[in-house]
Amino acid sequence: MNTVNLKPSTKTDDSLYYQEQKNEVSLFEYAYHHQLPVLIKVPTGCGKTRFIAHMAEKLNKRLYTVS
Structure with a gap:
């Protein structure tokens, strides 16, 4: 079991x-x-999710993510 210190x-x-x-x-x-x-x-890892989360916050909208 690995322990992670945050x-x-x-x-x-x-x-x-x-x-x-x-x-x-x-x-x-x-x-x-x-x-x-x-x-x-x-491509994967370019920041799509972070960008959308930023815009949702900026526009004062709720963000729902689905994997």
Whole structure:
């Protein structure tokens, strides 16, 4: 049995950190406000879930994830 020691987060606020790469945040906001569908297609591990979680928080929406 392996034991994992978790360190408490040093983050001072409750917001999810996301580093914008180009203009995906403004594009997503535009699509959201104009009720346009969005398809996010990038390789595994590129941050799709983190981006969507960030946008849900920014737009004050609940996020439900399904595996």
